[in-house]
Structure formats: C-alpha cells, structure tokens
Amino acid sequence: MYTFNRKITIMNTNHTTKVYDLTVDEERLSHMMKALGHPARMQIFRYLSENPQCITGDIVEVLPLAQATVSQHLKVLRDAGLVCGTIEGPATCYCLDGDNVAWFKRQVGSVL
Amino acid sequence: MYTFNRKITIMNTNHTTKVYDLTVDEERLSHMMKALGHPARMQIFRYLSENPQCITGDIVEVLPLAQATVSQHLKVLRDAGLVCGTIEGPATCYCLDGDNVAWFKRQVGSVL
DNA sequence: TCGTTTCATCGTCTTTTTACGATAAAGGAT
C-alpha cells in the first residue's frame, strides 16, 4: 500500500462519469479560439476591425503571404463564424460577423 | 486599364507601411487562444476552473487520453501562461493563473 | 535500501496545418 501525503483537498469526488465532455458552446468557443490562434489570422481579424469593409486583395497587400494562403486563412475565419464575405462584383468583400464576435466576447467573459 | 466598380469605400489609404504587424499583446493573446483552441485543453481549463486544486492524475482520470498526452497539453497551457503547476510531493498541483486569465479576458473585451 | 507512485520528457509515428504555384470560374471593361 502506498499513500503519499497530499496537501491538497479534493473537490470532485464522484468520478462516476468518467469523461468530462465539452458543451456545444464550449466546443464552438474552442473552435473560434483556434481560428484566432494563428498570428496571420489574428492580423486579418484586427485589420478587418479597423477596416470594416475590404476585399481579399487589400488583406493580401498587407500580409507577407501569398494570395492562396490568405484566402485559406479567410476560409478558416469564415468557418469559425468570425468573418463573413459577400461577393461584390469579381471581388469578395469581407467584414467581421458582429453577432458572432459579440457572442464570442460574451462567452469569454462568462464561461472562462 | 481595368477598374471595376467597387461599391465599397476604402478606409485605409496609406499603404506606406506594407506589413501590418501584431503588437506584443496581440501576439500573446493569439498564443493563449491557440492554447485554448484544442478541445482537450479547453476541457482541462474548465476542469481546473471547477476544481481549483488538482493534480495531473485527476485530469488524466477525466480525459480519454494517455498520461503523456495530458502532460503535454498541460505544458502548452503552462507555456501560454494560463495555468501554473507547483510540485507537491511526488505530484504536481495545477491551477489557473488568475492574473493572466484576467488579462486574457480584458484583452478579449478591449482589443477584439 | 527497496518498492511504489507521480509525472515530465524522449523517441516515434500519424495526422493536421501551413504555404504556395497553378488553374479555373466569375464579373467587368473595351
């Protein structure tokens, strides 16, 4: 028998439910965090917050990345719901998704 | 010459500074987001917020991951500054880093 | 001292992400 002298108090005693699943909201939150967890995408996000309406090309000009790469990052941000793009002639006009960004902030404030 | 009829207004005109670097804070913020951008780490984070003092083994019990993997995730959270661990006998006691978590929330509220 | 427990780290394999050139679709100009 080996029992080491733990100085800490255990608060969760019922380990009947082994797995500690995330809620749908937490999952979504994590997904958004992942999207912003890349410097380039954080840059894009900030750029969009300062330049509410701009097209892909504007962002490409400002980042040291190829157009294809920027487009890919924009897709990640879109899939996370942080950004939405509307086709504007031959271009695509991007802007932050206000509702989802607000939700994100709220979640960070409350859930975490 | 080709000029397509853009319906949107351009707000940033001075493209003298081509690169749009992140500030130190934004970089740090992105780093923290990346850490929480993985479901397992989000789970650990929430677990720690509900069980303020617990050792690695407690977390391993609760996640469907090997001990080595959990330890690796804890390192990521530590490196991001979200969590700190203190050696407690043969074990390591983990808890959230209150100051940094508070900073994180503040940043999300203001910067984004 | 010797066995036991806890945990971080190492080595390795697999999967995912990132980045880019090339290409094609879509829209506007001429």
Next chain:
DNA sequence: ATCCTTTATCGTAAAAAGACGATGAAACGA
C-alpha cells in the same frame, strides 16, 4: 467576343501538432 482582374480551390510539399509507450527522476513508505 476578348481581355483583364479578383479570388476560391486543387494539388503538393514542408512543418507543426497530437498521441502514446517507454523511461527516468523525485518523493514517500516500509
């Protein structure tokens, strides 16, 4: 109709992340 611009997507190569077994260090009990 033809050319030009914009951008998403494809294919691919390189880099990073994720997962796990094995190992070793640290701490305690017997």
